[in-house]
Amino acid sequence: MNPETAPRLCVIPGDGIGQEVIPAAVAVLTAVIPHLQIVTAEAGWGTFEKYGVSVPDETLVAIRACGAGLFGAVSSPSRQVAGYRSAILTMRQELDLYANIRPVQSWPHVSPRPDVDMIIVRENTEGLYVGRERWEDEGETAVAERLITRRASRRIAKKALELMQRQNRHKLTIVHKANVLPLTDGLFRDTVRAVFDGTRMNADERGFVIDELLVDVAALKMVAAPETFDVIVTTNLFGDILSDAAAHWGGGLGYAASLNWGDGVALAEPVHGSAPDIAGKGIANPIAAILSGALLARYVWGLEEVAERVETAVAHTLAHETYPQLTTTQAITQSILAVL
Ligand code: NAI
Ligand code: MG
Numbered sequence: 001m002n003p004e005t006a007p008r009l010c011v012i013p014g015d016g017i018g019q020e021v022i023p024a025a026v027a028v029l030t031a032v033i034p035h036l037q038i039v040t041a042e043a044g045w046g047t048f049e050k051y052g053v054s055v056p057d058e059t060l061v062a063i064r065a066c067g068a069g070l071f072g073a074v075s076s077p078s079r080q081v082a083g084y085r086s087a088i089l090t091m092r093q094e095l096d097l098y099a100n101i102r103p104v105q106s107w108p109h110v111s112p113r114p115d116v117d118m119i120i121v122r123e124n125t126e127g128l129y130v131g132r133e134r135w136e137d138e139g140e141t142a143v144a145e146r147l148i149t150r151r152a153s154r155r156i157a158k159k160a161l162e163l164m165q166r167q168n169r170h171k172l173t174i175v176h177k178a179n180v181l182p183l184t185d186g187l188f189r190d191t192v193r194a195v196f197d198g199t200r201m202n203a204d205e206r207g208f209v210i211d212e213l214l215v216d217v218a219a220l221k222m223v224a225a226p227e228t229f230d231v232i233v234t235t236n237l238f239g240d241i242l243s244d245a246a247a248h249w250g251g252g253l254g255y256a257a258s259l260n261w262g263d264g265v266a267l268a269e270p271v272h273g274s275a276p277d278i279a280g281k282g283i284a285n286p287i288a289a290i291l292s293g294a295l296l297a298r299y300v301w302g303l304e305e306v307a308e309r310v311e312t313a314v315a316h317t318l319a320h321e322t323y324p325q326l327t328t329t330q331a332i333t334q335s336i337l338a339v340l
Contacts, residue, residue, distance in 0.1 A: 006035040007301040008066040012059065014044040014087065016274025017284035018072020024286030024333040025070060025293040028313075031340050032306050033297070039066065043087040044274075045075040054087040060094050068300045069267040070293055073274040088269065092124055097260035097267055098152060099159040100124040101295065102243040104226075108319035110251030118229040120246060121163065122239025123156045123188075124260060129236045148184040148235065150191050157195035159261065160233040163299070164208065171230035172196065174212040175238055188235055215242070222246055247271060254285030257292040259299055266300045268292035286329050287314055290336065313339040 009029070013022040030036055041059040048054040054074070063069040074087040091097070100122040106114045132145035160172060174192050176185035189212060196210050213221065215238045221228065222242055226249045234242065247256040256271035270288030278284055291314060298307035317326070317335040326332050 006037050007033060007296075007303075008037045008039070008068065009296070010059075010062045010066040010069040011038055011040045012043050012063075012069055012071045013040075014072035014274065015046050015075040016073055016276050016279040017272075018044070018074075018274060020279070020282065020284045020329050021270060021286040021289035022070060022072040024329055025289035027333060028290045028310060028336055028340070029070075029293045029297070031337055032309055033301075033303065037066075041069075043071065043074070043091065045077065045084075045087075047087070048081075048084050052083065054085055055090045055094070060091070063091070063095060063267060064265055067265050068296050069265075070289075070296065071267055071269040072289065073270065073272060075274040075276060089129075091267055092260055095260075095262055095265050095267065096125070097262040097265065098123065098125045099156055099259075099261040100239065100243075101159075101163065101259040101261055101299065102239075102246070102271070103257065103295070104243075104246040104250040106249065107251050107255060108315055110255060110318060111249060113227070113249060115227040116229075116246075116249040118226065118246065119163065119167070119169070119231050120239055120243045121156065121160045121231060121233045122243060123152060123234070123236050125236070126152050127236030127238075146181075146184055148188050150187060153188045153191035154195055156233060157192040160192070160231060161195060161199065164231055166299075169231050170207070171209045171211065173218070173229060173232045174210065175215050175218045175232055175234035175242065176212065177215050177238070179214060185235070192233055218242060219245065244271070254288055255291065256288050257295055259292065259295040261299060266296065268296045282328050282330065284329050286333050287336075290314060290333075309340065310336075 011026055013019045039062055041062045043055045043059050076086050102120040104118050106116045126147045128144055128146045130147045134143050136143055174189050176189045178185040178189050196208055222245050253272040258269055258271050260267040270292050294307040294310040297303040313336045316339045321335050
């Protein structure tokens with residue numbers, strides 16, 4: 001492939017086990033995409049300690065230039081530190097990565113049940129995460145604003161639509177709380193519906209089934225009947241909570257992949273954090289990072305068959321290898337590479 005069209009990736013290992021799982025994911029990606037062009041950049045708490053900023057401008061420039069990034073994790077201090085802002089929140093905002101895509105599927109052995117296959121599409125820029133908190137009433141009252149715009153609701157709906165068309169998925173569940181929040185969540189629900197109502201299907205195409213659930217009912221269903229979900233679209237905080245619950249069905253944090261997706265730029269990251277309790281021991285599970293790399297192949301580079309190859313290799317490894325073969329980062333990575 002000529003270098004002009006070869007996929008490019010900005011690799012940002014970050015803190016803690018990010019330094020261990022990201023090299024594993026890069027090894028897998030370069031095995032399946034030999035012409036992948038890689039640059040490395042810095043972000044995170046370690047970067048803040050070195051330079052006084054958690055995401056240097058050069059990092060943002062590099063991700064933009066590549067159009068794709070793969071990020072490990074950040075450690076955020078549990079106390080407030082002057083001048084520090086979470087690296088991942090900074091990158092999501094600066095790059096306007098407005099959609100958070102969290103697929104959850106059952107994997108051999110590690111999933112509690114075999115029949116889960118859903119994608120959660122979470123709005124990634126507004127809702128309660130706009131950070132508009134203030135004191136009122138001389139400190140007796142704390143207020144947080146929850147912002148929902150038609151623009152952000154429309155673009156997240158369009159992303160969900162694009163994803164469903166590309167992945168041949170037909171059932172969309174809009175999760176909201178419009179009974180209590182008729183303005184904000186009513187706006188979200190109606191805007192999403194309008195985007196899907198506006199799609200014209202040919203007679204031989206299957207249409208979309210649009211469903212909606214209040215978030216509390218959705219939470220119960222996520223526990224009791226996760227196999228009934230296909231694609232979920234929801235606001236920021238509801239998506240944050242529901243997707244962590246959903247991750248349980250995929251085998252937990254070691255298997256949960258995500259893609260922060262904007263227009264012309266995307267940043268994949270395993271859902272887990274820097275795991276200081278196991279960092280440096282060589283025992284972090286690299287599969288969440290590897291599957292995050294597969295999401296770049298699928299959604300950013302349009303290499304569906306590459307994404308499927310990686311996912312099939314992961315499934316094969318989980319089905320055929322047994323402990324103790326799968327207890328170190330290196331052993332898991334080697335087994336997956338061997339299948340590939
Ligand atoms: P965590 O996800 O780092 O760890 C939670 C637990 O899961 C730990 O026991 C850890 O050892 C285990 N774990 C996580 N990933 C694993 C993997 N790949 N293989 C095996 N075990 C794994 O969350 P925690 O402990 O709440 O936070 C630690 C640090 O990470 C904090 O500084 C937090 O702010 C940060 N964090 C960063 C995130 C990000 O970068 N997007 C997300 C969540 C937390
Ligand atoms: Mg979370």
